[in-house]
Amino acid sequence: MRRPIIAANWKMNMNPGDTTEFLKSFLSLIPGKCPVDVVVAPPFVSLPAAADILKGNINVRLAAQNMSDHDAGAFTGEISAMMLKELYVSHVILGHSERRTLFGERDAFINSKLAKAFESNLKPIFCIGETLAEREGGKVEKVLERQIRKGFKGIEAKQVGETIVAYEPVWAIGTGVTATTEQAQEAHAYCRSVIADLYDMETAAKVRIQYGGSVKPTNMAELISMKDIDGALVGGASLDYRSFYEIVKEGIEQVSSS
Numbered sequence: 001m002r003r004p005i006i007a008a009n010w011k012m013n014m015n016p017g018d019t020t021e022f023l024k025s026f027l028s029l030i031p032g033k034c035p036v037d038v039v040v041a042p043p044f045v046s047l048p049a050a051a052d053i054l055k056g057n058i059n060v061r062l063a064a065q066n067m068s069d070h071d072a073g074a075f076t077g078e079i080s081a082m083m084l085k086e087l088y089v090s091h092v093i094l095g096h097s098e099r100r101t102l103f104g105e106r107d108a109f110i111n112s113k114l115a116k117a118f119e120s121n122l123k124p125i126f127c128i129g130e131t132l133a134e135r136e137g138g139k140v141e142k143v144l145e146r147q148i149r150k151g152f153k154g155i156e157a158k159q160v161g162e163t164i165v166a167y168e169p170v171w172a173i174g175t176g177v178t179a180t181t182e183q184a185q186e187a188h189a190y191c192r193s194v195i196a197d198l199y200d201m202e203t204a205a206k207v208r209i210q211y212g213g214s215v216k217p218t219n220m221a222e223l224i225s226m227k228d229i230d231g232a233l234v235g236g237a238s239l240d241y242r243s244f245y246e247i248v249k250e251g252i253e254q255v256s257s258s
Ligand code: 13P
Pocket: 009, 096, 168, 172, 173, 174, 175, 176, 212, 213, 214, 215, 233, 234, 235, 236, 237
């Protein structure tokens, strides 16, 4: 079994004060050494507050929600990998569907950010997923294959094996509509097969694939019980520390029962 990874994507929520409060309460709920990887992704301005609390913590890692593909220079409003690393950040979410649809990020740009993340020793959480129109048009596999092929262009197998892929069907994000476990499992297995085809079986077997899209404490157990679902990327339900903990707890239970 791959070690589950459960991440909170707070999007544009949680100012520094909220972040401190959340993390203090959340950490008090995690007993000893957690058998699943837990990651939180606050907005940029809340990263220092999170870093103050998480430095030295063995259970919870810090992610950024985005990153520049440049090192430094005249890129107004951008944040570099090195800036993030100074703030104890170990992971970075790249290619989230909100970045793709609302801010026009394309596959090649995301690929360039993935390369920069690896060069900088940050672990990418690489988001992919189809829109409702693409699903209804029977294009799920075509879209996922394109996003994976173009996203990983020029990236070595070893790095791909360390990538966390987040399959987030766009129609399930923030809508309360979760993909059925079968739909999610099918898409995850397909993504793994594309990676096996592009690289090899060993690499494909190593990649952890999270599901994202209306994950809640009530649907997590079923999702995480599926063979190719290795965790979750949680939006709305991660904003409350109790609810996010309930989701993490399902991951812990899955590990203990397998
Ligand atoms: P929701 O959990 O709010 O649907 O958001 C999912 C998501 O986009 C996580 O990155």
